[in-house]
Amino acid sequence: MRTSEARVLIDQKTISERVLELGQTITKDYADKELVLIPVLKGSFVFAADLMRAIDLPLAVDFLGLRSYGDDTKSSGVVQITSDLTHSIEDRDVLVVEDIVDTGLTMSYLLENLKTRRPRSVRVASLLHKPSRARVSVSIDYLGFTIEDVFVVGYGLDHAQRYRNLPYIGHVDPAAAKG
Numbered sequence: 045m046r047t048s049e050a051r052v053l054i055d056q057k058t059i060s061e062r063v064l065e066l067g068q069t070i071t072k073d074y075a076d077k078e079l080v081l082i083p084v085l086k087g088s089f090v091f092a093a094d095l096m097r098a099i100d101l102p103l104a105v106d107f108l109g110l111r112s113y114g115d116d117t118k119s120s121g122v123v124q125i126t127s128d129l130t131h132s133i134e135d136r137d138v139l140v141v142e143d144i145v146d147t148g149l150t151m152s153y154l155l156e157n158l159k160t161r162r163p164r165s166v167r168v169a170s171l172l173h174k175p176s177r178a179r180v181s182v183s184i185d186y187l188g189f190t191i192e193d194v195f196v197v198g199y200g201l202d203h204a205q206r207y208r209n210l211p212y213i214g215h216v217d218p219a220a221a222k223g
Contacts, residue, residue, distance in 0.1 A: 050214030067098020090200035
């Protein structure tokens with residue numbers, strides 16, 4: 045399947061406008077704090093890059109790699125840390141930047157893990173949320189879009205490491221995407 049065959053679910057302009065709104069809200073909420081953004085790799089890197097440029101504050105960035113999907117279209121339920129933080133977050137205000145929260149299992153695991161590192165605060169910014177797939181409740185402080193239970197790619201999200209380069213959020217049939 046070619047990347048151009050993904051059906052547009054959320055177009056580039058809509059994403060850009062929403063990311064700008066989120067950045068403005070985060071700027072207000074953290075006006076008197078030292079913010080540390082922690083994008084969850086790999087899926088959130090495009091969203092995180094645009095979001096951090098929309099935040100008008102000095103901030104630090106560190107990355108955390110997690111995996112629960114592998115090359116499949118459903119979460120395995122087993123979370124692996126593939127890359128850990130390189131700096132301490134103790135007594136820091138942390139904003140976790142995620143591409144999508146669906147079952148909530150990965151984010152719940154991550155939030156529990158981060159708590160052990162004694163940050164001052166931890167909030168979550170997620171581009172997408174699929175509430176119909178939730179298995180555990182996770183608070184999303186800054187949400188881009190709520191979507192139905194469809195498999196999405198683009199704007200950093202992938203299927204078997206493909207489609208991340210789409211400038212929009214698209215829907216693909218996972219069976220057709222294998223080709």
